[in-house]
Amino acid sequence: MAMAHASQSAPSLPVLTDGPHRKRLGVVALVATFGGLLFGYDSGVINGALLPMSRDLGLTAITEGVVTSSLLFGAAVGAAVCGRLADAWGRRTTINILAVGFLIGTLLCVFSPDFGVMVVGRVVLGLAVGGASGVVPVFLAELAPYEIRGSLAGRNEVMVAVGALAAFVMNAVIGNVWGELPEVWRIMLAVCGLPALFLFFGMLRMPESPRWLVSKGRISEAEAVLGTIRPLERARAEVADIVRIAEEEKEAHATGWRAVIRNKWLVRILLVGIGIGVFQQLTGINTIVYYGQTVLTESGFSSSAALIANVVPGIIGVVGSIVSLRMMERVNRRTMFMSGYGLITVCHLLIGTASFLLPAGNPVRPYVILVLVVAFVGAMQTFLNVATWVILSEIFPLHMRGLGIGVSVFCLWVANAVLGLFFPSLVASLGLTGSFFTLAALNLIALVFIYTQLPETRGRTLESVEEDVTTGAIYVVRKR
DSSP: OOOOOOOOOOOOOOOOOOOOHHHHHHHHHHTTTHHHHHHHHHTTTTHHHHHHHHHHHTTTTTHHHHHHHHHHHHHHHHHHHHHHHHHHHHHHHHHHHHHHHHHHHHHHHOOOOOOHHHHHHHHHHHHHHHHHHHHHHHHHHHOOOGGGGHHTTTTTHHHHHHHHHHHHHHHHHHHSSTTTSSSHHHHHHHHHHHHHHHHHHHHHTTTTOOHHHHTTTTTTHHHHHHHHHHHHHHHHHHHHHHHHHHHHHTTTTTTTHHHEEEEEHHHHHHHHHHHHHHHHHHHHHHHHHHHHHHHHHTTTTHHHHHHHHTHHHHHHHHHHHHHHHHHHSSSOOHHHHHHHHHHHHHHHHHHHHHHHHSTTTTTTTTHHHHHHHHHHHHHIIIIIIIHHHHHHHHSSSSSGHHHHHHHHHHHHHHHHHHHHHHHHHHHOOOOOOHHHHHHHHHHHHHHHHHHOOOOOOOOOHHHHHHHHHHHTTOOEEEEO
């Protein structure tokens, strides 16, 4: 069975042509995705900073878990709050506020004298990370032409992967050059202050989302913005289409939670969004980001070798996300998701099996597990990570987009935080074998969910998707 397109899949808009507007759109995307870069760096830097930080601040196993997960719980709140904030104040303004949050959180962490201030700083960073994870993809999707929406919105996830790789590389370099310094972790954390400044000053010169402007009745401003990133005729046609849908929603009084609760199809798309977010985290990808050194040490590497080996999954993550961008406009979203969860389930089973068959002390064990971890990260980045954030930015109607992605990403970060908090205990009690077999079972459930619930959005305008989501037509199923 396959999800059918109940309305036009190729909207009758003027053809998108090349010109200066394409370059302008690329610049806007580059600046905005520095939010993704900060997301990746702040999430990944704890991987190498935690051990020296623990020694310097006298952290225990429990307080280490609190420091790591405090960012994640902060991110859950940031995702929920900033989605609504972006609906009220605008996407650009919200991203600028997040840039300030990144800078303040960084300074608190770098100059933290003790555990308490460190947790506060990590929570502030989490608020910014969670907000950026939801607002930046929406901003890009609302600016992008439907023909390249997947690859443009997906650039944020590429920058997340680049940020994580940058964290792994900086940790390895700083840790090996200045590793004898008791406060070397402060240098690792300080690096992300520069991209936070770039994001803030860069966004001051970027346009607001034209779809948000239309939702506020600022039609001429929306047309002016689109005129800088589209051919003029195309810009006018798109604005007319956006205005038409916005007026239909207004006539139906469809806004916020009330509209969602009253429409079973909107409730369903919200539950789909939540499922997409939660299952993405239950792949266990962020256990590699946060505890990659722990996993590799458990497999047999020394601590210093694990720190260097950790860079390899980071490199593969960037390569996979770039490949994914190339696939976004060529492969259906459903195909991407089903392929991804299928491959990841196989990788989890192989990691668990290798850990079982190759006992501790076997010289081959660490390298086999490293190869399998790299395969897992590659499959995740190529088929799921980019696709997850793209489809979350696409499936919600304009009047609930901030709300929908906010709730979905809130649940994503809660799942992330819970897994991040308990993964070390899971490994301690079940070992690598039991831990990865458990993840494999969860991903089989995710595969069934995707097959039965995920709608197809590739090659459609946000407005055509919105019409079919609101009426339930997007869930019409036909037999091949």
